[in-house]
Amino acid sequence: MSVTREEQLIDAFVEAADTLVADFDVIEFLHTVAGRCVQLLDVDAAGIMLADQYGQLHATAASTESARLLELFELQADAGPCMEAFRTGVQVVNADLGASEERWPRFAEAAQATGFVSVHALPLRLRTTVIGALNLFCARPGDLGEGDVRTGQALADVATIGILAQRGLYQAELLASQLxxxxxxxxxxxxxxxxxxxxxxxxxxxxxxxxxxxxxxxxxxxxxxxxxxxxxxxxxxxxxxxxxxxxxxxxxxxxx
Incomplete structure (x- = not known):
């Protein structure tokens, strides 16, 4: 029996509940969220960047190796949609890579060489706290629908809540060490x-x-x-x- 989109989204929130225990594997959880994005959204790959205690982003999880390498390149270039979403706390949606060469020249060139034509970045944010960003990559032209944007942000929120929930179990210093x-x-x-x-x-x-x-x-x-x-x-x-x-x-x- 096929599983509906709504059921898959519910599963993602249930998976987030597993973070409310001490024995919590952050990396596995974030890879699951990245995989859910590809399942539920009209995108071809997804990646998650997470900030350490010094505010430096790291490529932490990705649905494919090509997405992971592209995120590493974005970090090296210090410019791109995920970096922008993290720094501003604002969504970057429907960024046409062909028209983004002035905005992020090195990233746009690398992404197009990988086969992607558009990208979206959603902040991992809870109120004023931003701990990372979710990258969504598309190999087909066309905008991401409003429903997909909302669902993508919901998944980003799931990841954020899952990580920040640890603050209810650990002191801030221990959370920083865990991350x-x-x-x-x-x-x-x-x-x-x-x-x-x-x-x-x-x-x-x-x-x-x-x-x-x-x-x-x-x-x-x-x-x-x-x-x-x-x-x-x-x-x-x-x-x-x-x-x-x-x-x-x-x-x-x-x-x-």
Whole structure:
């Protein structure tokens, strides 16, 4: 039986409720939100940038490797829609990349070279607090509808609430430390993706999907499994050796 858009959006809010516990995997949660965006909106890829305690943005989650690399390029160029949405707290919607060469010349060129023709950026904001931004990439011409913009902002709000909810469980200093650890674990995850892709002869996206499914099926934190995969120890031995014949969506086996 097919799942309606409304049911998928409800699922996203239910997933946010999981953040109200101490044992909370920020990276996995944000990847799930990015995947939900591609499911629910008329976009081809999504990425999330999150600020650390110093206000510096980091590419934290993405639905595809190409989106992640484009966000890294945006950070390097220090200009682009996600940076603008974060700095202003205002949505950047229906930005035609062909007409944005003066606004963000380096980003627009890189995005078009990747195959995207338009981009949208929504702030991760709760009232006056902005902690990051959500990037939405489109490979097809046309504006994002008003309903999709509202839904996209709702998903950005879900991510924001999920992260800021930790302040009800931790002191501000501990929250800052947790966010910093989550950002640091991103480096380990990238290393693990590369190791797994090379060992299995699969794409980086497929390697990441395999990591996520294995972590879920074995009740492991994604960051811990990534560390073991990069080191070639413990649980990762089975992951690196066992043949894999199916491709898993970024949202996991229960997302349909």
């Amino acid at each position: 910093q650890n989550a950002l640091s674990s991103r480096v380990t995850i990238e290393q693990a993706k590369g190791v797994l892709a090379e060992r299995r002869g699969i794409s980086v996206d497929e390697a990441f999907n395999l990591l996520r499914r294995y972590a879920r099926n074995h009740n492991l934190h994604l960051s811990e499994l990534a560390r073991q995969t990069a080191d070639g120890t413990s649980n990762a031995v089975e992951l690196l050796a066992r043949p894999q014949n199916t491709t898993v969506s970024p949202e996991g086996p229960d997302s349909a």
